[in-house]
Amino acid sequence: MNVTTEELDALQELINIGVGRAASLLNEMVDSHIQLQTPFVKVLTLSDAYEELAPRFRDESLATVRLGFTGSFYGTAGLIFPTDSASTLVSVLTGEEAGSADLDAVKISTLSEIGNIVINGVMGSLTNVLKQHVNYTLPIYLEDTIENLLLSSDESNSKILLAQARFAIEQLEIIGDILLIFLVGTFDVLINAINEELQII
Known part of the structure; x- marks a missing residue:
């Protein structure tokens, strides 16, 4: 299914709403003011998503939080950021010094919580x-290359909804990517639901 400009605009608006809600929740958790923005949203195949992201992340270990969802549509949603950026983000949010022995101890739980908030938003x-309606699995944290994260998927025919999420925290900008992965059939369900909603508005 090809996505029209109007459908893509609707997807971006819905993602912006969700990211805004996530930013509000994160702001309640920490003293720092956090801004989350989504400069772009794209619909890609898994291989196209790899071609898009590989030049930025080639041979780099990425911190990833992902969870599965089932229901009206199903697949996997993930929040991905470079490991160094993830450590910086955790350091800012928890007050742990970057590079400290305690940072790794809190990184997984902190990033899992951030990923859970953003993805659920x-x-x-x-x-x-x-x-x-969808049901969620528990979030899973892992570190791996973009090749293994994308191309090892069993869902080779999936469509990926790729939204770049830009974090701005006290003049510190950290960039991460939100990857929403839908099986082709259920991606069509999502687009059909958007078109029904567009007709109502």
Whole structure:
């Protein structure tokens, strides 16, 4: 299914709403003011997503939080950022010094919580506005290369909804990518639900 400009604009608006909600929740958790923005949203195949991201992340170990979802549509959602940026983000949020022995101890739990908040914000926006229902698995944290994260997937025919999430924290900018992966059939369900909502508005 090809996505029209109007459908892509609607997807970006829904993701922006979800990211905004996630930023509000993160701001409640920490003293720092956090801004989250999504400069772009793209719909890609797994191989195209790899070609897009590989030049930026080739041979780099990435910190990833992902969870599965089932229901009206199903697949995997993940929040990905370079490991160094992840460590910096955790350091800012927890007060642990970058490079300290204690940082790794809190990194996994902190990033899992951040990933859970951001992913649930985005998925909640999609499902609430489109009046769909999904169930989530528990978030999983892992570190791996972009090649293994994308090309090892069993869902080779999946469509990827790729949204770049830009974090701005007290003049410190950290960039991460939100990857929403849908099986082709259920991606069509998502687009059809968007078109139904567009007709109502």
